[in-house]
Amino acid sequence: MHLYQFGKCGSTPLHLMPMRFKLSSMFVALYMMAAFLWWAVLLWRNNEIKLQLETEIMARDLHMSREAVMQTDAYAKMFQKHKRYAWMILGEGVFFTCCLIGGLWLIRRSSQKEVDLARQRRNFLLSITHELKSPIAAIRLVLETFHKRELTREQVQQLTSGGLKDATRLQNLVQDLLLAARLEDSWRPLYAPMNLYQLVEECKDALQLRFPMSQVVNTVPAHLPDVQADKQGFTAVVMNLMENAIKYSPKGAPITVSANQQSGKIRLSVADQGQGIPPAEYKTVFEKFYRLGNEETRKATGTGLGLYIVKQVVEAHGGSIQIVPNQPQGTVFIIEMI
Secondary structure, three states: OOHHHHOEEOOEEOOOHHHHHHHHHHHHHHHHHHHHHHHHHHHHHHHHHHHHHHHHHHHHHHOOOHHHHOOOHHHHHHHHHHHHHHHHHHHHHHHHHHHHHHHHHHHHHHHHHHHHHHHHHHHHHHHHHHHHHHHHHHHHHHHHHHHHOOOOHHHHHHHHHHHHHHHHHHHHHHHHHHHHHHHOOOOOOOEEEEOHHHHHHHHHHHHHHHOOOOEEEEOOOOOOOOEEEEHHHHHHHHHHHHHHHHHOOOOOOEEEEEEEEEOOEEEEEEEOOOOOOOHHHOOHHHOOOOOOOOOOOOOOOOOOOHHHHHHHHHHHOOOEEEEEEOOOOOEEEEEEEO
């Protein structure tokens, strides 16, 4: 499947679909509203004509003038009957108009969701292609160098270090993809005791290979009680939060990981000093494939699965996650678990 084809729905580019649908829906809405208005005017006029005819028939049967008939109780009852009918016409017109607007709004919302989902899938395909291509190309280059050249021990160590770094990156990516697939298939955690301080240290060491300039400050107390959690799942949570904080922070900016126990709950937080996340994006950043900005212009690498995995794994453990602004700048992700 070509990327150009994947980025389209039918033959219409994704960025043009909302505008075209908006224009077509507005045209249909205006046409239908005009039809309803014309229908209501015709019924209203027919009702008035019918009232006039019935008044004349009543005047002829009673041998009275039109003005005199209009003073009788019989006319008053007939007038109230036609008045109720006129209000019924008005009410039906308003009801059908509201139904039309509501239906078009629902259709437009569903269409926008499909467009957004297609765009997110396209972004995911672009990012996963780059994420897979880069480490594979680097590992292949290392192997080709070993095959074609005689290297010194120092050169061998340098190349193998880079190859291990790319292999680790590739392994983490595959693990995230597999975990994301399992989360959609009623994934359940396998609980085991975990020491948060040790877990953060392991993730810190692993990320140090990929981001040598990173500064992760582990302030988790070593004596903190163990957490009952799924090792693979919760490792992915901590790893993704720390990696996300490193990627979206200035080079060398400290990333602080802290934890404490309050009211029987473990509270883990990861704070960065990046540009921060707009409050309007607090919920959408946890959606699958969602990433801030445009995929073609974004500098930070990623697949849009990290925060999705974090939220799904935390909620599967019965916990919760929230985002708060960091001071003076940046973002803090806070996890609470029993």
